[in-house]
Each structure stands twice: as structure tokens, then as C-alpha cells.
Amino acid sequence: MLYPLVVLIGAASAWSLYSPTDRIIGGYSVEIEQRPFQVSILLYGEHFCGGSIIRNNVILTAAHCLVGVSKDYLKVRIGSTDRTSGGKLIAVRKTLYNENYDDATSGSDIGLIWLDEILEFNDKVGMISLPLQDETFAAGLITTVSGWGLLAFEGDLADTLQEVQIPLVDHEVCSREYRGLVNQDMICAGDDEGGKDACQMDSGGPLTAVNKQIGIVSFGYECAVPHYPGVYTNVAHFREWIENKILEDQISSRV
Numbered sequence: 001m002l003y004p005l006v007v008l009i010g011a012a013s014a015w016s017l018y019s020p021t022d023r024i025i026g027g028y029s030v031e032i033e034q035r036p037f038q039v040s041i042l043l044y045g046e047h048f049c050g051g052s053i054i055r056n057n058v059i060l061t062a063a064h065c066l067v068g069v070s071k072d073y074l075k076v077r078i079g080s081t082d083r084t085s086g087g088k089l090i091a092v093r094k095t096l097y098n099e100n101y102d103d104a105t106s107g108s109d110i111g112l113i114w115l116d117e118i119l120e121f122n123d124k125v126g127m128i129s130l131p132l133q134d135e136t137f138a139a140g141l142i143t144t145v146s147g148w149g150l151l152a153f154e155g156d157l158a159d160t161l162q163e164v165q166i167p168l169v170d171h172e173v174c175s176r177e178y179r180g181l182v183n184q185d186m187i188c189a190g191d192d193e194g195g196k197d198a199c200q201m202d203s204g205g206p207l208t209a210v211n212k213q214i215g216i217v218s219f220g221y222e223c224a225v226p227h228y229p230g231v232y233t234n235v236a237h238f239r240e241w242i243e244n245k246i247l248e249d250q251i252s253s254r255v
């Protein structure tokens, strides 16, 4: 998902000397009980994206995790702190991503997965609430992002669930930092000085604040680089889209 940033990379080759070594990046281990809505999405049996439980049979994730992927090769692991074991592996009934998703710009990077079975909620498996349509969140609000993604840029996957806390970044500031590549369908979060971020294979996972999922891990320039915050799908902009798709599925799967 770094294609839109090729321009930036060329213009800033000095960044290649910068390699963040912190752990997500700069975070810490948590138990699934603390993020019971977090799921791992597996392709050919290997973790490759995050997601979140928003209904007892629906997972929210990024469009770029679903493009060109057959549902038959996907599985969802729920209820486990460990990336490679535990919880339950569930087959996928259907996937769908936003009709406006744009691979070149990462615009409308949002998708849904319908599970083959209905989940039973317990202390390891639960839903996350969503913001209202167009609800806004102030810059500086402390958010949490989690996943089993890389612990360092081009580093290793996490074996156990990681999370990190980062403030929301002012939209104008972020848009300037990313040379206009960040639009109103996106929100940014990160520390100005870098060091804390989501990274590859955290994609599709939840950015939460005040007990709501306000973002979906979408893209960033490398990971945890100062002045290049993580960019997230602005869930509040897609609340009605989500509700409509869930409703349409309920209607069409009723016989």
C-alpha cells in the first residue's frame, strides 16, 4: 500500500538510513481479553491482516486485505492472544469491499467479512461499537491500535497481540505531511517524534478510542517514522455504508 508514496520515498532517500528498532511498533503485549473484538485474518493459513468483530457474524477490515482474494482461502481466528494457535478458526461465507476503494490512493479502504457461523460472545470474544455517521474526534485524543503486525519496519511479526497508544493528528497537519494524499475519508494517528505506530500486517485492524472503533489500519510511510503518522480509514465516514451492507445481507440471506 505504499505505491502512493513512491514520490515521497524518492524525495526523501535520507529516510532509508532511519530504521526504527522499537516494538505493533513501540507498544506492549496485551491479552485478548483486553481487545476481545480483535481478530486475525489468515490467507492460506497464515496471518496477514487484522480485523474487528462488529456483529456476531461480521468482521470489519481494510479493503486492501480483501482485494483479489477468494473467500475460500481466508479464515478468521477469534478469541486468541497468540497469532498461530488458540481461540477458534472460522471459515468465511462472503467478503465485500467498498465500491470506491482505490488501490492507487488507498481511498475508501474498508471491507466486511461475513463468517460462516454465529459467534458466541465471552470474555475473549466480543464486539466493538462504531461511531455515528460523520462523528468527529479531536486532534490529540489518545487512541489505541492493536495487532500482530511487524514489530519493526521489515522486521518480524508479533507472536502475541500488541497494542500501542497514540494521539490523533490534526487532519490538516497530516494532509500536509503526506503531500495531500490524506483526504476526509482518512484520519491519522501517531506521535510527532515517531517510534509508535501500526506496521505491515496490522492492516485492517482497529484503532479505538472512548470504546469505539474510529479507524482501520490502512497505510503509512514505512512505520513509526517521525512526521509520518499512521493513516487510518475514517470509520465515522462509512457508518451508514456499513449498516446498509449488513442490512442488504440480512435481507438477501433470508429465504
Ligand code: ARG
Binding pocket: 001, 149, 197, 198, 199, 200, 201, 202, 203, 217, 218, 219, 220, 221, 222, 223, 224, 229, 230, 231
Ligand atoms: N498497509 C499495511 C498493511 O498492509 C499497513 C500499514 C500501516 N502502516 C503504518 N505505518 N501505520 O499491513
